[in-house]
Amino acid sequence: MMDLQKEFHFTITEEMEEERIDKCLNTLMETLSRSYIQKLLAEKKVTVNGKSVKASYRVSAEDKIILILPPSIIPDVLPENIPLSILYEDQDVIVIDKPKGMVVHPAPGHYEGTLVNALMYHCKNELSGINGVLRPGIVHRIDRDTTGSVIACKNDHAHNEIARQLKEHTIVRKYQAIVQGVLKREEGVVHTRIGRHPADRKKMAVVDKGGKDAITHYRVLQRFQNATYIECTLETGRTHQIRVHMASLGHPLLGDLVYGAKNNSYKLDGQTLHAGVLGFIHPSTNEYMETRAPLPEYFEKLLKRL
Numbered sequence: 001m002m003d004l005q006k007e008f009h010f011t012i013t014e015e016m017e018e019e020r021i022d023k024c025l026n027t028l029m030e031t032l033s034r035s036y037i038q039k040l041l042a043e044k045k046v047t048v049n050g051k052s053v054k055a056s057y058r059v060s061a062e063d064k065i066i067l068i069l070p071p072s073i074i075p076d077v078l079p080e081n082i083p084l085s086i087l088y089e090d091q092d093v094i095v096i097d098k099p100k101g102m103v104v105h106p107a108p109g110h111y112e113g114t115l116v117n118a119l120m121y122h123c124k125n126e127l128s129g130i131n132g133v134l135r136p137g138i139v140h141r142i143d144r145d146t147t148g149s150v151i152a153c154k155n156d157h158a159h160n161e162i163a164r165q166l167k168e169h170t171i172v173r174k175y176q177a178i179v180q181g182v183l184k185r186e187e188g189v190v191h192t193r194i195g196r197h198p199a200d201r202k203k204m205a206v207v208d209k210g211g212k213d214a215i216t217h218y219r220v221l222q223r224f225q226n227a228t229y230i231e232c233t234l235e236t237g238r239t240h241q242i243r244v245h246m247a248s249l250g251h252p253l254l255g256d257l258v259y260g261a262k263n264n265s266y267k268l269d270g271q272t273l274h275a276g277v278l279g280f281i282h283p284s285t286n287e288y289m290e291t292r293a294p295l296p297e298y299f300e301k302l303l304k305r306l
Helices: 021-028 034-042 115-123 156-167 241-248 297-305
Strands: 006-011 046-048 064-069 086-089 093-098 147-153 172-180 187-196 204-206 212-223 227-234 273-281 288-292
Touching (some): 034 064, 086 288, 093 115, 187 241, 204 241
Parallel strands (some): 147 273
Antiparallel strands (some): 093 147, 187 212
16 A cells, blocks of 8 residues: 655744754654654655754754655554553453553554554454554544553444544543643633644644634642642543643643643653543443543652652
């Protein structure tokens, strides 16, 4: 299966200034592995302000980056014996507690080590095929550095039912997050439109025109000196919704190098965001069920440190 060549344009923001370009692009294009990005840099498929650079180049604010993703033959996605933390499983669905750093489904430059590779090994041939060979069983996704609950479907009936609930916004999704600064209100609702950032394809933004309706409910769980531990409930599920919404309030997630400060004094590997609760109507029993993913170890340690 042949891909067409694709071209991606980015403008570097102040938050990413002085970052190595390979690390910066790895953040902006999270489905591409850092080693693959380094390969593209070596092949001069990446330019900064019209000139090719090395992987060690450190970006500056307002740098104009163009990345050319060459046409490639999509390889077979192979099962991999990767341990899974299973929250629930039956003949229709499986709910996984996804670890930090794992991409949900394969994409150019990243065909191994994904949740799909692990599911193919665990579930054998029992995954829905509606989303094609790169996304068997996958009806929704969470970001690479977000941890917690992801549901996959083992047959097309289950897939259609869960997809319908996602479309109708009836699935319960509660996230835990730690944001920069101290939130004054005990709870609130952020209601905006979210669309693609005009300059950075992998970055979303609150927009006045276009985009999609996005609603996030939040409540404070605990306040610290310079941070706040919160729970966010999604009414809609737009790309990067919680990250964009909290940043729009002036309280980006700790560790979020895309929407927050570049200074990472806590040595975090990506945003502190955890998909804790997932509730849905079971596609066969028609009964409501709910799974809970425990906070990951890094999150617990950070709370104690704060």
